[in-house]
Amino acid sequence: MSIALSLEAVSKEYPGEVFALRDVSVQVTRGEQVAVVGPSGSGKTTMLTVMGTLERATRGEVRVAGHDVAGASDAELAGLRAHQVGFVFQEFHLHDAVAALDNVALGMLYTGRPLSQRREAARAALERVGLRHRLMHRPPMMSGGERQRVAIARAIAKRPLIVLADEPTGNLDSKSGGEVIDLLHELASDGATLVLITHEETIAAGFARRIQMRDGEIAFDEAQ
């Protein structure tokens, strides 16, 4: 099987010799579902942003979908994110003034596809997450769980190779959170690679592979 994500001796250092990541090495194969757990400040989100090319590593090699991130320009990384990576954030980051359909279509803006095609893909994604009846509703008219499902639809509508979720249940109650996690599992079972950050051990227990982080290092990885 091919590797979707590869971090090799990756460090992320901020001014003042603050290490958010320290010699992290991890590989995620295509279609794999990984939960990343750890206390606050352990480097989970930093690792996710490095995986998603939102930040560049200070040292080490990062490969996303087979591409070496260090040698890629910012424009190439934007293309990589536009086509290969879907993000789900705890805060949803939805455009409150536009309908769910256009929110999802907006997530594919940089793919260069025409609006009609993007809307068609957005409709399919929203139907897939169970929001067929909410296509034209704006986020303020939806519940937290529905908003997160819109965000998930936005992440998967372009059929990315990798879905990165940063505590997607953090703002949801346990019932809605459970539904979101089930949905992510279901979607990832189609072949997408899923890396999910969570604080909740019960959610992490549902993943075949768990990575435990502490002080910027991988304390435990079930794959090793």
Place this chain on the structure above:
Amino acid sequence: MTATTARLARPDRIAPARLPLSQLISTALQALRTRRLRAALSALGIAIGIGAMVAVVGISASAQANLIAEIDALGTNLLRLTPGQTLLGANEVLPATSVPMIGHMQNVLSDAAVYQVSSANVYRNPLVPTAQTGGIGVDAAGENLPEVMSATMTSGHFLDSVSDRFPEAVLGAEAADVLQIGHVGGHVMLYLGNTWFTVVGIMSSATLDTSLDSTVFISLPVAERMFAVQPNPSEIYVRANQNQVPQVSNLLAATADPQQSDGVQVSRPSDALEARAAAKGQSPRCSPGSARSRCWSARSGSPTSWSSACSSAAARSACAARSAPPDATSQPNSWPNPRSWPCSAASPA
């Protein structure tokens, strides 16, 4: 799954992010449409900013435009002759024949001479200390000076035939301010050269040569009789045919003083004003008179042409600076003062 058994996904070229222009525009319009208050406030802010900029620039441009319009109204065909200096630095003197000679020139419409009365000072009354001259000079002038200078009278009248026989004086605008004489009603007197003079008129500011503003004018016969003034002009103002200004200018120095034409300086007062406007940041608009403006150097005997009309403010400024009196360049905010020219006699003080 371990790393050793896995193989990397194919490292093809990364597909670039693309945002076609049509989608960029539609997305921008969508943002405007969906966030109307923000768009409106942004537009308001931009409008206020642009309005402020336009106002700041407009006020300055308006002032300059007014100045240029005023210059055009006064005419750009005025030329001024002044005596210069010899190569050794001695002051030249314009001959007494220069005025009639210039008057006979073809394409000279009118001319007026000014004669400096350096031996006299003017005071409000004899009790004023002699050192307090207020910077006011005394000149003798002909009757047609206001006409040639396009100056008007704010009160009374200019010198006339009566002034040739009696001690009458006319005040420049600034001189009137300094002497605190606002009108000539009644019997306003001045103490000039130990003699009482009657003030018969007050001139408005002579825009084309504001050095005249700080002057008190008396008639030449009176000046000759009372102060022994020689009829050698300190300045001659010439109105030339509008279409023949360069040609007239080329001939003026030789006509005024055929023997010492190098000692005559010819300048065009309107050029200095336009250069001043240009130096403030905006090129003056073209006018029939200024379109082919030149500055002349009588010393070199040849005109210095500007490469293109109204296209180079810097060139015009430099040209005007050459034709301006020496101290004018050291006082950028003041008008050229002929009294301080080397050719002029000493200050009345």
